[in-house]
Amino acid sequence: MAVYEIIFAVVLIILAIGIVALVLLQEGNSQGLSGTIAGGAETFFGKNKGRTMEAKLVKLTKIVGIGFFVLALAAKIVLTLV
Numbered sequence: 001m002a003v004y005e006i007i008f009a010v011v012l013i014i015l016a017i018g019i020v021a022l023v024l025l026q027e028g029n030s031q032g033l034s035g036t037i038a039g040g041a042e043t044f045f046g047k048n049k050g051r052t053m054e055a056k057l058v059k060l061t062k063i064v065g066i067g068f069f070v071l072a073l074a075a076k077i078v079l080t081l082v
Contacts, residue, residue, distance in 0.1 A: 002082070004078065005079060008071070008074075008075040008078070008079070011071060012068065012071060012072060015064055015067060015068040015071065016068065018064050019061065019064050019065055019068060022057055022060055022061040022064060023061060025057055026054065026057050026058065026061070027054055
């Protein structure tokens with residue numbers, strides 16, 4: 001294996017582990033009937049929804065997922081050309 005193949009593999013593994021960790025850190029969307037009655041829906045429409053930790057995790061998950069996808073495509077293209 002060449003050095004760049006090892007680098008691609010290591011970075012892809014790190015990104016994959018990062019995606020799994022970020023998804024596991026996020027809360028579930030279903031709170032059930034008790035969440036609706038207790039006012040859980042009010043926080044969904046709040047002004048600071050984009051500033052919560054959950055919103056930051058969602059944004060970071062999207063960024064890491066896109067990075068993983070782009071790097072996987074780049075690795076495939078580079079490794080087939082060489």
